[in-house]
Amino acid sequence: MRTMPSILLAAALLALPASGLAAVRTQDEGGPPTMSTARAPAPERVVFRSLDDAQTELVAYLYTPANVEGPAPAVVLMHGRAGAYSSLADGVYDVTTLTMRHRYWAQYWADRGYYALVVDSFGPRGYPGGFGRGSYGDRPDAVNEVTVRPLDAYGALRYLRTLPGVDDDRIGLMGWSNGGSAALATMADDKPGDMSRRGFRAGLAMYPACGLHNRFGRTGYSTYAPVRVFMGTDDEEVSHDRCRDLIGTARARGNDVTFTSYRGASHSFDDPGRRRQSVAANARATADVREQAAIFFTEALAPRQP
Incomplete structure (x- = not known):
């Protein structure tokens, strides 16, 4: 299993000046985007490199906001264990076969003036179809959600x-399930x-598994920026109470984190498909x-304020 020093190295790399990367923009440079009448492109x-040890070439799908001119915010979207x-998909892995949920949320953000980037962490590592339910103990270290997938993010x-x-x-x-853990x-x-x-x-985690390989068992979980977690009480894949406790403890320590619990909602409650949305609590x-x-x-x- 890869270790957290890889993440520390990646963070250090991020702190280095990059070609073409400006320093933090001021409010004047990064103010509200100007609206236009342009149609959103497809x-x-x-492709880009992960910051993992192998410098894996990742595939992603970029949704560009419509009707926006000037610097715009962006959201990175991290898929769950199913990929x-x-x-x-029947062996066709491209933008046309992204899940309904990923397509929905990417377009949701683009329609609101954000760039949205759906990252495929599994396909470039040989697992485009993802992993089935109950396979947690059999998944390779190459897709570990605590030590590797953050480097993709x-x-x-x-x-x-x-x-x-x-x-x-x-x-x-923003991430879902395994991607929420990431x-x-x-x-x-x-x-x-x-x-x-x-x-x-900022970060949004949708129904993550909160064991996180016991990474924060000794030190406790803290965040460097605001985080919001959303989960249903009837989640059939991961522990609602474990996440509630993890985030509750972090909040008690002064972190800007919250846990929102939806009574009766299941895992993947926000999937826009008919099966999930036919459940009133999910809807x-x-x-x-x-x-x-x-x-x-x-x-x-x-x-940011100047």
């Missing part, structure tokens, strides 16, 4: 900061340097989390 397949693609962050249309100081992170590990305050300036501005939770997520990123990714 999602674009892009980025639909179970009906930071690779995505570095990539977005090379794009001229992205405000490099207003980038958030988001929690990514946002953990265990990295050198001022990550509140060089890292993600209610989905409507609320969409609103809460939009409010959170509007506030957390706002231009």
